[in-house]
Amino acid sequence: MIIASPTTMSYVCCDKFTEFLKELPKCEHHLHLEGTLEPSLLFSLAKRNNITLPSHFPPSVEACNERYSNFADLQDFLDHYYIGMSVLITEEDFYELAMEYFAKAAKDGCLHSEVFFDPQGHVERGIHVDTVVNGFNRACKDANEKFGTTNKLIMCLLRHLPSAAGLETILSVSHHFENGTIHGLGLDSSEKPFPPELFVECYAAVKSRHPEVGLTAHAGEEGDHTFVTNSLDLLKVTRIDHGVNSIQSEDLMARLAENRTMLSMCPLSNVKLQVVSDVAELPIRSFFEKDVPFSINSDDPAYFGGYILDNYLAVHTRFGFTVADWKKIAINGINGSWCSESRKSQLLAKVDEVCDKYSSLSVIPAVPI
Numbered sequence: 248m249i250i251a252s253p254t255t256m257s258y259v260c261c262d263k264f265t266e267f268l269k270e271l272p273k274c275e276h277h278l279h280l281e282g283t284l285e286p287s288l289l290f291s292l293a294k295r296n297n298i299t300l301p302s303h304f305p306p307s308v309e310a311c312n313e314r315y316s317n318f319a320d321l322q323d324f325l326d327h328y329y330i331g332m333s334v335l336i337t338e339e340d341f342y343e344l345a346m347e348y349f350a351k352a353a354k355d356g357c358l359h360s361e362v363f364f365d366p367q368g369h370v371e372r373g374i375h376v377d378t379v380v381n382g383f384n385r386a387c388k389d390a391n392e393k394f395g396t397t398n399k400l401i402m403c404l405l406r407h408l409p410s411a412a413g414l415e416t417i418l419s420v421s422h423h424f425e426n427g428t429i430h431g432l433g434l435d436s437s438e439k440p441f442p443p444e445l446f447v448e449c450y451a452a453v454k455s456r457h458p459e460v461g462l463t464a465h466a467g468e469e470g471d472h473t474f475v476t477n478s479l480d481l482l483k484v485t486r487i488d489h490g491v492n493s494i495q496s497e498d499l500m501a502r503l504a505e506n507r508t509m510l511s512m513c514p515l516s517n518v519k520l521q522v523v524s525d526v527a528e529l530p531i532r533s534f535f536e537k538d539v540p541f542s543i544n545s546d547d548p549a550y551f552g553g554y555i556l557d558n559y560l561a562v563h564t565r566f567g568f569t570v571a572d573w574k575k576i577a578i579n580g581i582n583g584s585w586c587s588e589s590r591k592s593q594l595l596a597k598v599d600e601v602c603d604k605y606s607s608l609s610v611i612p613a614v615p616i
C-alpha cells in the first residue's frame with residue numbers, strides 16, 4: 248500500500264517535449280536483461296534450441312502480449328519470466344538478447360545502462376555461468392563501440408533461493424568481480440516472503456572481498472518501508488531498486504535525501520504488477536519535492552510494454568515536470584550512476600546542452616474532456 252495523494256492533473260506530451268525527453272541524456276539503473284526477451288525472440292530461440300515450452304505458457308506472440316497485459320502481481324510475472332529465460336542456452340543467445348536491448352536503449356537516448364542479470368536462473372538449468380557472463384559482457388563492449396553508450400553488468404541473487412546458494416554463486420563469479428566484468432550486486436525475485444535480512448552473509452562476503460563492487464537491492468516494491476531500511480542497514484546497499492514504499496516513512500525519506508541514496512523507479516512496471524493502478528498514484532512528486540533522488544527505468548520492458556523513453560513519457564503526462572525539473576532528475580540519475588567521474592562529467596555537460604536547447608518549452612496541461 249502506498250500512501251500518497253495521486254496527482255489529478257494530466258499533461259500533454261507534445262512532439263517538441265517528446266523530442267526533448269528523447270534527447271535528454273538518460274541512464275538506466277533498473278533493467279533485467281532477461282526481462283528484455285521479446286516474445287518474437289523467445290519463440291525463435293525456443294525453435295533454434297529445441298526447447299518445448301510448458302503447455303500453460305502462452306503459445307504465440309499474440310497470446311504472450313495478451314497474457315502479459317494481465318499480471319496479477321509480481322509472482323505471476325515471475326512465473327512467466329523464469330519460463331521465458333529457459334530458451335537462452337548459448338553464449339550467442341545471451342549476446343543477441345543484450346545487443347537487441349542496447350540498440351533499443353541507444354535509440355531512446357539512453358547513454359549509460361547498468362543492467363541486471365540472474366545467473367542462478369541459468370546455472371540451475373545447467374548453463375555455465377561464464378556462458379552467461381561472457382555473452383552479456385561481449386554485448387556491453389560491442390554496444391559501446393557501435394552506439395557510444397557505456398554499459399555495466401549487475402549480478403542479482405534470487406531471493407527465493409537459500410543464502411548458501413547465493414554465496415556459492417558469488418564464489419563462482421569472483422574472477423568476474425575482480426576484473427570488473429561484474430560491476431555490482433543486486434537482489435531480486437519474490438520480495439515479501441524473502442526479506443533482506445536473509446542475505447546479510449552474501450552482501451558482507453562481496454563487500455569484504457570486492458569492496459569496489461556496487462551494492463543495491465530490490466526493496467519496497469511489494470514489501471513495506473522496513474524492507475528499504477533493512478536493506479540499507481543490514482546489506483549496506485548504496486542504492487535501492489523500486490523503493491516506492493519509502494513514502495510510508497518520513498524518517499526514511501529524510502535519510503534517503505540526506506545520503507543521496509537513489510531509488511531506481513519503474514513506473515510502467517509498477518502499473519503492470521498492480522503496485523498502483525496508474526502512474527499518477529506513484530509518489531514521484533513527493534520524492535521530487537523532498538529531494539529524494541530517483542531515476543526512471545524500464546525493469547522488464549518486454550513484459551511490461553515500455554522501454555525507458557516510454558517510462559519518461561508516462562511520467563511527464565502525469566506529473567508535468569518542466570525542463571528545469573527534468574534537468575534535476577537527469578543530474579540525479581547521473582550522480583547516482585556507477586560510472587567513472589569522467590563519464591559523469593561528459594553526461595552532465597550533455598544534459599546542460601540539451602536543457603539549454605529546449606529551455607523555452609512550456610508544460611501544457613491536458614484539457615479535461
Ligand code: HPA
Pocket residue numbers: 279282321328435436437438465468516546547
Ligand atoms: O521487478 C522485479 N522485481 C523483483 N524481481 C524481478 N525480477 C525481474 N524483475 C523483477
Ligand SMILES: [Zn+2]
Pocket residue numbers: 277279435465488546
Ligand atoms: Zn526489477
